[in-house]
Amino acid sequence: MDEQKVIEQLLAAYPVYQYGFFQSKDLDINSRVREICQTECERYGTSWSCPPAVGTVEECREKIEKFPEGLLFSTVAEVKNILDMQETLSTRFAHEEITVSVEREMRKNGLDVLTLSSESCAICSSCAYPGAPCRHPDRMHPCIESHGIVVSSLVEKLKMDYYLGEQTLLWFSLILFRKR
Template sequence: MAKQSEIEKELTKLPILEYVFFKPEEIIFSKEVRDLCQGNSCGMYNSTWACPPAVGSVESCIEKCQAYDKAMLFTTATEVANSFDMKGWLRARVEHEALTDQVAAVFRSYDENALILSTEGCTVCKKCTYPDAPCRFPDRMYPATEGYGIMVMQMAPALNISYNNGANTVTYFSMVLFNE
């Protein structure tokens, strides 16, 4: 298994804004975050393998996360025209997910069972197979951190990561759980 220093050497080659390693026990879980999913605030609930209810209960998500030795949270921040620039937000998300693929490859080269969590549900396929057939790309389908009930808004400052990177920027977060 990899030493954190080996992983960090590879991460410095990627356009990550900020990252931090921590223990899975430090993850802040919240049923309220999951309730937002169930309220379908983003429109992804019950429509993809990356979101509830497909990811399991909050309790099972906690168990999955705490089965790992270490975790890493990382961010990207992208300038957008303004807070209503949906095309800019989408472009930033696509770029963040491409970076998440690169980060996943780094971690999975050391731990093939690393768990990758990312943003707002999966967008790999135009139409998800959920619930009728298994996921076509399970290695590229990253469950949403919020779908796991993770309170990124509280975790970021607790881990000294910027949650908001200023006016006219969008910040996206991904998390990796792995065994060292």
């Protein structure tokens, strides 16, 4: 089975804007990304999908290395005002549903996956972290940056778009995979 061909066929069923395949060993993983999470993100230390709950950068690197191949894909959302965070974030749910569906299809096709997505998980109105286990570990996707991955570097390597204008958002998901 050619995994990439199978994945390309299943992606055709979804409104995916762009995608690219890569080798996980070629990912740019940098602890500086984690430092930015810690100093600039309000979700740091409040969610199972964010640091420190996802593990150290080195532990994340070890998880990543268990999956030799990866898929990065993007979806597009239009907004009236990109500075309106409520409007902007409301467009993310459609992207996350596509991510869940693509992940499910990849599993059905005999692949083990590690899925990372955009932003912190927002399935629950209040995360159980740190007092209780995640309520939806089968649906919760840590954010790409939580693992120290430099998304802009990968987007550039794959010759994908990163910016489409002031009223257009690009949401990204990264799915690492291996044969079961």
